[in-house]
Amino acid sequence: LHARCSQSLKSPHMDLCRVPAAREKGWYLALMAPNVKGPNYAWLDPSRLYCHPQGLQDCVGDLLQPFQGIPIDMVAGIDAMGFILGAAAAAVLQKGFLAIRKAGHLCVQTLAQPYTDYSGREKVMEVRTDAISPGLRILLVDQWVETGGTMRAAIELVERLGGHSRAPTGVAAICIEDSEGGRWIRERYKCSHCVPSRLQPRFDHHQ
Template sequence: MTADKGPRDDRWYLSLMSPNTKGPNFAWLDPTSIYINSEAFNDLLDDLCAELDADDIDVVAGLDAMGFVLGAALAARLKRGFLPIRKAGKLCVDTDKVSYGNYSGRTQDMEMRTPAFAPGTRVLLADQWVETGGTMDGAIRLVERQGGTVAGIATITMEDNDKTAGYRAAYKVVSAVLPGTRWQTEANAQSLSSFQTYAAERTFPTAGRTSPPGP
């Protein structure tokens, strides 16, 4: 376990996430700066795994592309296998394919190897950020087509909208950003107060130090 950072709903590592600096064709923030700092990444995984029961999960599936990072890390922590769900045209084996609408409004295709698992397999779906829910919808359809059961959804945050409300009602949703917190309110508005003091240097791993410097 990592050192105590105070109340767990504070989720200190969320303040390391970077704002978009490239304009509207890109996602509004970048959570990957959490991953590069070992203490932040491990605290993130601690918080997510505290709400997951490995006995309810047979395999973790990560959504292309950044869901691979979170999903593979969770699979290793939970001692479960990892299944990548990929953008179309990447896998060299037989696949099943669905179309989905991504956060930018574009229609894309995603694929999963077939067969990927035995019918009845319980699959935890992992993605870095669930905004409009379109990508997650495609992954759910792929899993269910092969007779799998969605054991839950794990993510850094799931924004609040009609689509994601359906996910929360139907599945166990585990997120670093907890519903009802200021982080959730700011994520819904797609603007974090921590952006005002964001400094990339806070995340840098350096020799002999794993924790970030103070603000």
């Protein structure tokens, strides 16, 4: 995967008009940029694919395809990169978008949830309390699920505000890694991701 991503970066500028003739699921993954700054950064930068109009459109379409015919009332995106995919998905579905924020940014009444992120850092996320009512069908979106800690915290917030009577309608991310946390989410919720099965092991091992 690193080789494919590096190949797409040979030119200093992205060709926004270049689209493969056969747009198979995940073709846009090669648009992601590999880490060139060392171990203090994530191994890939998926946000590069958002710059490509067809790549972004197909990515969002693939994320939403498994939820066709399933009622969704609202899309919730996780701070920060989940805002991009979540808002794009909400626009396609013509639904509202709820931002699940890192703590300390909302000036309204909130509900907070501590969690450990993929890097092992202890953090807190929060969500406004006036947007989710019991029974609301919510699709949770983030850019990536690595250890699952961030997504599990978002699920906990949604379920707490929903009166524990209804789990999120589903979870969507470009990649849901085969980690302990990723498996926990897959086993309990309807999930959608963009990685073809043949490439999943390479994503799991960050290759």
